[in-house]
Amino acid sequence: MSAAIAWIFILVYPAYRLVRYxxxxxxxxxxxxxxQKQEVAAVVAExxxxxxYVAEIRDSGKFSIGHSSTGSQAQLASYDNTSKFKYKRDRNVADYASSNVHNSSLQVVRNASSDPIKYLIKYFDIPADEEKLADIESMGESISRLEDAIENLQLREASISTAIAPPGFILKHYLEEFRTQVGLSVPxxxxxxxxxxxxxxxxxxxxSQESRIELNSSxxxxxxxxxxxxxxxxxxAAGQRSLMTAALREFIKNxxxxxxxxxxxSIKDEAHLLLEVDHIMPVSKGGLSIETNLQTLCWKCNRTKSNKY
Ligand SMILES: [Zn+2]
Incomplete structure (x- = not known):
């Protein structure tokens, strides 16, 4: 009996795949x-x-701050595991190569997991000064722009799928083929x-234990x-400025x-309009993050403007 079932699978399944194909x-x-493809062509091009644009933000944005000073001179010493049995334990070697890794006591690892921001500032040498704060704000802007642009892209793709409304099996089994046929680039x-x-x-x-802190926009x-x-x-004047956070960006857009x-x-004209908050006088030219120096721009105008500077 089970052999019969096996035969059904061997013969029927490839036939089913072929029919689906x-x-x-x-x-x-x-x-x-x-x-339908021609109808959505302009939406696909957009x-x-x-x-x-997502690729541009990724290539030009800033995505790192601070570093750990532990092991900054580690290259000056050799390291060898001289234990009698030569245990092969990769964990035995502290990860000094990466400046984003701080080798510390167990207590620090545990404290960092319960109080990540405080420990990040303390152990990755992030100075509490105006210059560093501006640096981190600029990184926060790159990351939130990227998050917004990617979310926008997903909304656009979803609306293209909804407009075309292909049969269910296409989206389930041939999603990549669907994207290619419609002409969507792979972001x-x-x-x-x-x-x-x-x-x-x-x-x-x-x-070995570790605690990881991922710097997303929140x-x-x-x-x-x-x-x-x-x-x-x-x-x-810098002391009078606002902090460049998600709350301020939302305030400006509103x-x-x-x-x-x-x-x-406006979003009334275009449902999937991607809006960004721009410094009228750029930060690099001394512009401050104050309400009067901030404005809402669509991504196209913002891109044109930043290409000029
Ligand atoms: Zn615009």
Whole structure:
């Protein structure tokens, strides 16, 4: 009996796959699909532009801050495991090569997992000064722009799928083929979040524990707020500024009624409009993060503007 079932699988399954494959070929060649594809062509082109923009933000953005000073001179010494039995334990070697790894005591690893921002500042030499804060804010902007642009891309792709509404088996089994046929470029969807690691390796290398801190935009916002509280602000104009966090960006977009200050396009005109918050006078030219120096721009106007500088 079980042999009969096995035969059914051996014969029927490939036939089922073949039929499905032929149905897929027929669907993509159908006049109906070709017509729908032409209807969404402009939306697809726009999606692909945003996809290129995501790549630009990734290539030009800033995605690291601070470093651990442990092991910064480790290359000056040789390291050899001289234990009698030459145990092969990779964990025995502390990871000094990466500046994002802090080798520390077990207590520090445990404390870092319960109080990550405080330990990040302390052990990765992040000074509480105005310059470093501006640096971290600029990294936070790169990361949140990337997060927003990627989310926007996913919304656009979902709306293209909904508009075409292919048969269920296409989305289930031939999603990549669907993207190719529609003409969607494959975007790079991963975000290079900076990651900081507190690592403990016991003397014998028998045990190892670590605590990881990933700096996504909400972690960066906490870092910005914590650092700002530590800074003894000078009585300068910089001291009057706001902190460049997600809350401020949302405030500016809301103030500008979710419309681009340059070309005036708004989310009422375009459901998937990607809006960004721009420094009117760039930070690199001394512009401050104050409400009067911030404006909402659509991604296209913001890209044109930043290419000029
Ligand atoms: Zn615009």
């Amino acid at each position: 032929l149905r897929m070929k027929r669907y993509f060649a159908s006049p109906e699909f070709i017509a 999606h692909n532009d945003v996809s290129g 790079r969807l991963t975000i290079p979040y900076p990651e900081y690691v507190f690592q403990y390796v016991s003397a014998g290398g028998n045990s 972690a960066i916002d906490s870092l910005i707020e914590t650092l700002s509280e530590k800074i003894k602000w000078k009585k300068s 103030r500008d009624k979710y419309a681009c200050k340059s070309c005036k396009v």
